Amino acid sequence: MLSRVADSLYWTARYLERAEHAARLVDINVGLMLDLSRVSAERRWKRVLAALGHPRDIEWNNDVYSLVHTLVFDTNHPASVTACVIAARENARQIREEISTEQWQRLNHLFHDISRLRPLSPSDRQLSEFLPVLIDGVHLFQGVTDTTLSHGEGWQFLQVGRFLERATASATLLAVYHEDVFANMEETVDAYTYLEWIGLLRVCTAFEAYCKVYTADLTYERILEFLLLDAEFPHSIRFSIDRLHESLEAIEEESHGQNASELMRVSGKLKSSLGYAQVSEIRAQDPARYLRGILDQCRLIHDLIYEVYIQYSVQTALAM
Amino acid sequence: MSTTLSRGQFDNRLLREYFLDDAYDEMFAVDGSIRPHYVALLDLLASLPREELQRRKQSADVSFLMQGITFTVYGREEGTERIFPYDLIPRLVTSAEWDHIERGLTQRITALNVFLHDVYHEGKILAQGVIPREIVYTCQHFRRQMRGLQVPRNVYVTVAGTDLLRLKSGEYVVLEDNLRVPSGVSYMLTNRRIMKRTLPYLFRNYGVRPIEQYPQALLSTLRSIAPEGRPEPTIVLLTPGVYNSAYFEHTYLARQMGIELVEGRDLVIHDNIVYMRTTGGLKRVDVIYRRVDDDFIDPLAFRPDSILGAAGLFNAYRAGNVTLANALGTGVADDKALYAYVPAIIRYYLNEEPILNNVETYILSDPAQRQHVLENLDKLVVKAVGESGGYGMLIGPQSTAAEREEFQRRIEANPRNYIAQPTLDFSRSPCLFDDGSVEPRHIDLRPYILFGDKVTIVPGGLTRVALRKGSLVVNSSQGGGSKDTWVLG
Numbered sequence: 055m056l057s058r059v060a061d062s063l064y065w066t067a068r069y070l071e072r073a074e075h076a077a078r079l080v081d082i083n084v085g086l087m088l089d090l091s092r093v094s095a096e097r098r099w100k101r102v103l104a105a106l107g108h109p110r111d112i113e114w115n116n117d118v119y120s121l122v123h124t125l126v127f128d129t130n131h132p133a134s135v136t137a138c139v140i141a142a143r144e145n146a147r148q149i150r151e152e153i154s155t156e157q158w159q160r161l162n163h164l165f166h167d168i169s170r171l172r173p174l175s176p177s178d179r180q181l182s183e184f185l186p187v188l189i190d191g192v193h194l195f196q197g198v199t200d201t202t203l204s205h206g207e208g209w210q211f212l213q214v215g216r217f218l219e220r221a222t223a224s225a226t227l228l229a230v231y232h233e234d235v236f237a238n239m240e241e242t243v244d245a246y247t248y249l250e251w252i253g254l255l256r257v258c259t260a261f262e263a264y265c266k267v268y269t270a271d272l273t274y275e276r277i278l279e280f281l282l283l284d285a286e287f288p289h290s291i292r293f294s295i296d297r298l299h300e301s302l303e304a305i306e307e308e309s310h311g312q313n314a315s316e317l318m319r320v321s322g323k324l325k326s327s328l329g330y331a332q333v334s335e336i337r338a339q340d341p342a343r344y345l346r347g348i349l350d351q352c353r354l355i356h357d358l359i360y361e362v363y364i365q366y367s368v369q370t371a372l373a374m
Numbered sequence: 375m376s377t378t379l380s381r382g383q384f385d386n387r388l389l390r391e392y393f394l395d396d397a398y399d400e401m402f403a404v405d406g407s408i409r410p411h412y413v414a415l416l417d418l419l420a421s422l423p424r425e426e427l428q429r430r431k432q433s434a435d436v437s438f439l440m441q442g443i444t445f446t447v448y449g450r451e452e453g454t455e456r457i458f459p460y461d462l463i464p465r466l467v468t469s470a471e472w473d474h475i476e477r478g479l480t481q482r483i484t485a486l487n488v489f490l491h492d493v494y495h496e497g498k499i500l501a502q503g504v505i506p507r508e509i510v511y512t513c514q515h516f517r518r519q520m521r522g523l524q525v526p527r528n529v530y531v532t533v534a535g536t537d538l539l540r541l542k543s544g545e546y547v548v549l550e551d552n553l554r555v556p557s558g559v560s561y562m563l564t565n566r567r568i569m570k571r572t573l574p575y576l577f578r579n580y581g582v583r584p585i586e587q588y589p590q591a592l593l594s595t596l597r598s599i600a601p602e603g604r605p606e607p608t609i610v611l612l613t614p615g616v617y618n619s620a621y622f623e624h625t626y627l628a629r630q631m632g633i634e635l636v637e638g639r640d641l642v643i644h645d646n647i648v649y650m651r652t653t654g655g656l657k658r659v660d661v662i663y664r665r666v667d668d669d670f671i672d673p674l675a676f677r678p679d680s681i682l683g684a685a686g687l688f689n690a691y692r693a694g695n696v697t698l699a700n701a702l703g704t705g706v707a708d709d710k711a712l713y714a715y716v717p718a719i720i721r722y723y724l725n726e727e728p729i730l731n732n733v734e735t736y737i738l739s740d741p742a743q744r745q746h747v748l749e750n751l752d753k754l755v756v757k758a759v760g761e762s763g764g765y766g767m768l769i770g771p772q773s774t775a776a777e778r779e780e781f782q783r784r785i786e787a788n789p790r791n792y793i794a795q796p797t798l799d800f801s802r803s804p805c806l807f808d809d810g811s812v813e814p815r816h817i818d819l820r821p822y823i824l825f826g827d828k829v830t831i832v833p834g835g836l837t838r839v840a841l842r843k844g845s846l847v848v849n850s851s852q853g854g855g856s857k858d859t860w861v862l863g
Contacts, residue, residue, distance in 0.1 A: 056640050057651040148616050151625035151635055207653065309654035363653040368642050371656045 055309070057364045059149050060211045064359070066145040066153075067215030073138035074192040075223045076106060079257050080125055080135070081185040086253050087118065092246045097234070104230045105223075109133035122181065127172050135188060139168055154202040157195065164191030207308045213301040214359065221294035222352045224258060228281055228291075229345040236274050237342075248272060255281075258289040278341065279333035291348060292328040298355070299325040309363065317358040324351045388420055391813045398544050398801040399814055400465060411466050411862060416804075418576050419463070424810035431462050431806060434572045438564070458561055459855030461805045464569060465817060465837040466580075472833055472861045475538065475546055478730030479821060480829045483534055485720040486551065486707045487825065490530040492723075493706060494520045504722050505715050508739075512790055513712065513759075515554070515705025517668060519675055523692055525701050526599045527827065532699035533592070533663075534823040535559070535836075539733070540801035547731045549818065551716070553708040554700060555665050558836045559822050560623035561856050563588060563630075566834075569858040581863040583833040588822070589630035592663075595826035599697050600660050607660035610634045610650065612641075614666050614682045624665055638666070643686030646693040661697045662687075668702045710759040710793045711737055734796055738789040747794040748785065751778045754794045756785070769846060771797050800846070803857070805839060816840040818848050819859065833861035 083102050087095065099114050099121055112124055112131060126135045143165050146153055167187050173180040196216075203209050231254050239247070251272045255261040258281055267284070268276045284290040299321045306314045328348075336344050394402055401412040408416060419427070438460060467475075492499050493510055500507045510516055535556030537549040566585055570577055593609065600607035613624040615637050628635035634650065642649045642656060649656035664671060670680040675688035690696045706712065714735040717728045736743040736754075747754060751770055758766035768781045785792050802814035821835035837859045838848035848854040 055653045056634060056636065057653055058637065058640050060653045150616070150621075151629055305653065309652070312653070312655055366651075366655075368644055368656070371651075372644060 055207045055211075057366075059152050059208070061364045062145040062149045063152070063208050063211040064215040066142045066149075067212040068219040069138045069142035069145065070192050070195060071216045071219040072223070073135045073142065074189055075220070075257075076125065076133070076138065077135045077185045077188045078259070079105060079227075080122055081181075081189075082253050082256050084118075084122060084181065086249065089249055090246075091249065093250065101230055101234050104234075105227045106133060107226055123173075126181065126184065135185075136168060136172065139165060139188070152208055154198070156198045156202040160191070160195045160198045164188070164195065167191060207305055210301040210304045210308075214298060214305070217294040217298040217301070218352060218356060220289065221291050221298065222349060224281060224289060224291050224294065225345045225348045225352070227254070227257060228278070229342055229349070232342050232345065236278075239274065243272070251277060260287060260289055263287050275333055275337060278337070282336070282345075283328060283331055283333060285329075295321070295325050295328055302355075302359075305363070312362050312366075314358075314362045317355065317362050320351060320358060321355050324348070324355070388810070388812050391811050392804070393814065395799075396542055397799040397814075397816070398540050398542050400540075400801055400803040400817070401814075411468055414579060415463070415466070415576065418573070419806070419812065427462075427806060427810055428808070430572050431808070434460060434462060434568050437568050437571065459839075459841055460565065460568070461815075461839055461841070461855055461857040462569075462572060463804050463806050463812070464858040464860045465803050465819070467819075467834075467859060467861045469862050471546070472583075474729065475821065476831050476833075478546070478548075478728070479536055479823050479831055481720060481724065481726060481729050482536065482548065482551070482716065483531060483823050483825050483829060485723050486534075486553065486716070487528065487530050488723045489719045490701070490704060490707050491528050494703065495522065499719070499722055504718055505712070508790075509709075509712055509715070510706060513706045513709045515668065515703065515709060517703030517706075519688065520701070520703040524694065526601060526694075526697050529599050529699075529825055530701040530704050531707070532595060532599060532701075532825055534825070535820045536823065538730070538819045538821070539798060540819075542799060544801075545731070546819075547733050548716070549733055550710065550713060551708040552820075553704040555667060556820075556822070557620045557623055557665075558820060558838075558856075559588065560626040562822070562834060562836045562859070563626075565836075565856060565858040580860060582860040583863050585832040585834045588832045589627060591824055591830045591832065592627070593631045593633070595824040595830060596661050596663055596697075596699055598826035599699060601694055601697055604660045608634075608658060609661040609663065610636045610659050612636055612638070612662050612664040612666055614670070618665075620665065627663075633663075638681065638683045641684035641687065643684060643690050646686070646690045646695050648684070648687060648690045648696045659696060661699065663699050668705065671698070671702065710735075710757055711739070711790065714793070733798060736794040738785055738792045738794065744785065744789055748782055751781065753797060755797050756781050756792055756794045759791055759793060767847075769797065772846075797846075803837070803839070805841065805857070813843070815843070816846055816848065817857070834859040 079102055083098055087098065091098075095118055096114055096116070099118065103109065103112065103114065106125070109131060110133070112121070112133065115121060124131060124134065128134045129137050129140065131137060132141070143161050146158060146161050150158060168184065168191075171180060171184045171187060199209070199212060203212075235250055235254075252261055255264050255277065260281060264277070264280050267280065280287065281290055283292050285292055285296070287293055302314070302317065302321050306312070306318060394404075394406065401409060401416065403409055438458070489499065499505050500510060531553045533556060535552040535558060537552065538546050539549050540546055562585065596609050597607055600609075609631075610633055611624055611628045611631075613621060613635055615621070618624070625635060636650055640650050641659065642651060648659045648662070650659055666682050669677045671683040672685060672688040673680045673683060674685050676683075687696070688702075691698055691702070713732065714737055717732055720726060720728045736747050738744045738747060747756070751768070752773070754770045756768040756770070768777060770778070800816055800818065803817045804812045805815045806812055817837050817839050819835050819837050821831055824830040837857050839855045839857055840846055840848045840853070841855045842853045845853060
């Protein structure tokens with residue numbers, strides 16, 4: 055497979071995952087503001103911005119709806135939900151012949167839907183229509199991808215993009231919540247705190263899945279364990295890294311001849327550390343540091359993917 | 375002189391607007407009788423209710439859209455895609471007509487290839503004064519870098535798309551040779567596929583010669599010109615990328631041939647060997663079917679601002695380590711001024727009379743011819759030699775005095791840049807319109823000629839239609855469409 059094609063597949067998946075995550079984060083926080091809360095609007099939205107990795111040139115400006123409008127619709131900001139969908143479509147367009155017609159149509163559909171629903175001025179009414187359409191659209195694209203595209207190298211690069219983005223987003227989110235919510239936690243958990251915790255789980259579509267495992271009793275330790283270490287829940291960091299590692303193994307096998315040993319070592323090490331970790335240990339040490347460590351390793355994996363498959367130097371490649 | 379057909383035989387609405395005049399009509403003879411090979415087609419059209427015809431036309435349109443057979447008009451955020459207008463009534467070419475066309479095109483491509491070799495080597499034809507040197511050396515597509523360069527099998531033009539017209543007499547003549555990067559063949563192939571689905575019974579009864587083998591024929595042609603010592607050559611298609619209006623065709627052909635579609639940035643040249651970057655490392659490339667113009671192919675050898683090509687590609691080509699198809703510099707043979715000399719080229723190299731004639735052409739750098747043209751601008755068609763796509767053209771009878779003055783100024787400022795031809799009333803073919811009526815429109819024909827170890831011409835080509843009433847311009851950028859071309863067995 056051409057390196058350029060692999061690159062475009064990787065970014066198509068990453069941008070869509072990013073759009074979905076940002077959409078859910080905004081949607082749920084807008085919803086949480088409807089309830090009486092001890093969390094001020096400023097604190098809430100600064101937390102959202104931190105969870106999105108502090109997008110450049112977007113600041114809290116004391117106006118929730120204008121901020122939300124920017125985060126969702128403003129195409130001048132590359133971090134906005136709409137800009138992510140456009141970027142995903144542009145990447146897919148460059149490799150039109152590599153993806154299935156169904157995938158392309160689905161992505162086009164999503165693009166036209168959001169263009170149609172995009173409001174001209176900030177207003178919450180359109181938001182409640184827009185975000186579910188967007189999230190559904192991304193899910194449909196993933197379904198169509200899994201059922202119409204051969205699960206060969208191209209599909210594996212889509213998986214890599216999707217799960218690396220998901221692990222990064224979840225680790226960032228948990229780190230932000232740890233600092234802002236859990237670090238200053240009081241002894242007794244009241245209704246207000248409970249609501250914030252439900253919010254965190256729902257951003258990861260994890261509330262129902264959590265309840266199935268632990269019942270509706272929310273504790274910090276269990277939430278951390280579930281979102282970080284659960285082996286079966288698709289939005290947990292461990293699950294994401296497991297899928298990422300599997301796909302990297304499949305790619306290594308297919309593109310024999312490339313020296314991927316360092317990449318496999320780093321991703322294998324991260325996979326193992328999550329597989330054998332215990333939440334009590336992580337809590338006893340410093341959860342924020344642990345999460346930042348995961349983020350560093352995700353960045354390193356990204357760099358190594360580029361070094362091995364996409365932007366390798368000609369000299370290295372010729373020497374092999 | 376214009377006569378309306380007698381309405382007796384056919385449903386009134388079908389042929390109500392059908393007119394005949396001096397131009398050759400593909401369906402009706404001069405006396406108004408139907409040409410024999412069109413009888414079954416017209417019978418079918420007359421037998422189908424109007425709604426049924428419209429329904430089939432709509433379903434054909436939808437097929438084009440759904441399969442993404444579109445032109446891209448590119449905006450800032452949102453790409454808008456238009457379908458290439460498509461006419462449901464096929465253009466029929468009899469077996470005898472096709473034999474003649476095929477022999478004529480084979481002769482022409484053979485002679486032009488020898489000519490290109492001569493021009494870039496000894497230049498005998500220039501030394502003997504058959505063609506004025508300045509015509510060749512002032513051509514903007516002449517590439518001095520090609521001097522003395524040896525190309526595999528001496529094949530310069532691997533893929534040609536030659537535009538033919540039909541005169542009043544019914545004679546097929548060559549309007550122009552497209553020898554650089556001719557496009558449109560994907561429309562020929564998809565027109566056929568959709569036609570088979572839309573009018574299957576008609577298709578079966580007519581005995582139409584197949585064209586579906588084109589991608590395979592192109593692939594084996596490309597394989598036949600691989601560099602020596604590369605028995606299993608890697609062949610790729612080089613596209614300028616997604617913003618090119620023919621990008622659909624590039625993806626289509628790459629998919630149909632099962633070869634990689636690459637952009638310049640995918641290629642790496644090291645020690646005069648061309649590689650493509652893959653996830654499995656660098657992979658050597660042997661033959662490049664390039665759909666990028668000469669100027670943009672290598673920033674080191676040609677335009678330094680090009681980002682569509684690959685640096686060092688020309689040196690690899692010179693070294694014989696990679697084949698480019700078409701070769702560079704072929705544009706010197708499809709220059710509109712050189713065109714006038716093609717009959718002389720055929721006589722010179724092959725010692726044969728041309729089988730397909732040219733359209734009469736005035737060379738404006740010749741003072742006598744220029745004088746004649748300037749006096750008759752209102753009757754002639756003037757074309758800029760370097761332009762294509764129907765741009766840079768003056769159609770005398772349809773022009774205003776101001777436009778003619780403007781062209782007179784331009785011609786006098788740079789006569790080498792223009793040629794003139796008589797305004798041709800070329801042939802018309804029946805077309806089906808949305809209201810269910812059938813009207814004649816002007817058409818041309820572009821067959822695709824493949825030249826490697828042998829000449830292959832799939833029977834048919836792209837028939838382009840000037841869908842606007844009275845228009846003589848068939849280019850898609852100017853309101854043209856296309857229709858399927860059936861060569862009968």
